[in-house]
Amino acid sequence: MIHLQLPAALAALLAGIGVYGVLARRNAVLVLIGVELILNAANLLLVTAGSRTGAPFAAGPVLTLFVITIAAAEICVALAVVLVLFRTTGAIDLTAVPDLTDEPEPEPDPQPDPEPEPDLRGEVRS
């Protein structure tokens, strides 16, 4: 027998810690760690609510598995964006990003959108 108040309190605590982690970090990867903590709080809450007797369709654990899958997809794309940010600006400091991305924007940004496709075709032909 287990009281479900403890898991609910832990979920609330993890969500708060995750919010602090998102707001208190400048490093982009460490912000993602805060996001992971918030997602885990949601998972714990789903498992807690799903372990109540009479939960239909095994919804708690199944939705937890779905959220874990979505978190894997999310972190995959997010880390790709972070790596691209690092390659273009040389840093993943989120407070410095607007200053650094404004510099290449005026000239190259209208160009790169139409240009990569001709580049691809040219490479394939050559």
Next chain:
Amino acid sequence: MTTRDIVFAAVGAITALSALLSVTTKHVVHSALWLLVSLGSLAGCYLVLGQELVGLVQLLVYVGAIVVLVLFALMLTRAPIGPHAEIDTPAWQRVVGALLGAATTVLLAALLLPLFSGVTVELDGGAPGGTPAIAQAVFGTWVWPFELLSVLLLVALIGAFAVSRLVLRSEDETVTARGEVRR
């Protein structure tokens, strides 16, 4: 307080403490390692709650894959070793963040604790759902969301590849533009 309550309190304390350390430590790599401890002990929480399958998937996907991805990203972005103050926002912003985090905790606790007050689950004779029930639900009720999730994973894979590739090309062009300016 039953035995499960005491075990959950111990594992949950490890989870909360390591999560707190992972968002407050000044070492970049330690942050990812504390996240690993936190997610691993959260898998223990799932075990105590009677959901073995979710705990094992948590270990496999989160601890085995996501934390390793985070560590790879930290290595590829040349994370500094040793204490580094520049990974945090200024002090006033951290105070605001702590206030907002505490407010989130208080709000959620005020909502959830009355909801679960006095609710107990008998888990010692086996979980009410169990893994067979989860399997039947996944391939019965939830089969279409389950199939959509596999498509989502494929799209995320292609999306990550496309993002890294397309923006790399524009970065190459800016580099050549800068090189031309330099010449």
